[in-house]
Amino acid sequence: MQNLWLKIKIWTKITIAALVALYVLIFVLKNGDRKADFWFWFGREYSGSLLSLVFFAFLIGGLVAILATTTFRTIRQIRDLRARSRTARLEDEVRDMRSKAAMLKTKPSGAAVSTADLAPPVSDLPPAPPEP
Numbered sequence: 001m002q003n004l005w006l007k008i009k010i011w012t013k014i015t016i017a018a019l020v021a022l023y024v025l026i027f028v029l030k031n032g033d034r035k036a037d038f039w040f041w042f043g044r045e046y047s048g049s050l051l052s053l054v055f056f057a058f059l060i061g062g063l064v065a066i067l068a069t070t071t072f073r074t075i076r077q078i079r080d081l082r083a084r085s086r087t088a089r090l091e092d093e094v095r096d097m098r099s100k101a102a103m104l105k106t107k108p109s110g111a112a113v114s115t116a117d118l119a120p121p122v123s124d125l126p127p128a129p130p131e132p
Helices: 002-031 050-103
Strands: 035-041 044-049
Touching: 002 050, 035 050, 044 050
Parallel strands: none
Antiparallel strands: 035 044
C-alpha cells in the first residue's frame, strides 16, 4: 500500500511539471511575436517584445523579494544582537555587584546572634501611640 502512494505522489509531480512546461511553451508561442510599449519615465518608453518585458519583470520581482527578505533578516539580527548585548551587560553588572558584596565584611556563620544585631536601639524607635 505504501508503494502505491509513492507511485501516486511521483506521477502527480510529473503531471504537474508537464502541465507547467506545456503552459510555458504555449505562452512563448502565443506571445513571442507581440510587441509591448512600456512607460518607465517621463518622455521615455520601452518598445520591445512582450516576452523580454515579462522576463525582466519576473527577474526584478525575484530580486526585490530576495532584497526584502534579506532586509527583514538583518533587522531581526540587529534586534537580537542588541538584546544579547543588553543581557550580557546586565549579567556583568550583577556579577560585579555580587563580587563587591562578597568583599564586604561579614559575620561568621557560627557566631551567636544578639538582639542588638537584629533590632535597632530603643532610642531610635518612634514613640508609642497614646492609648484611648
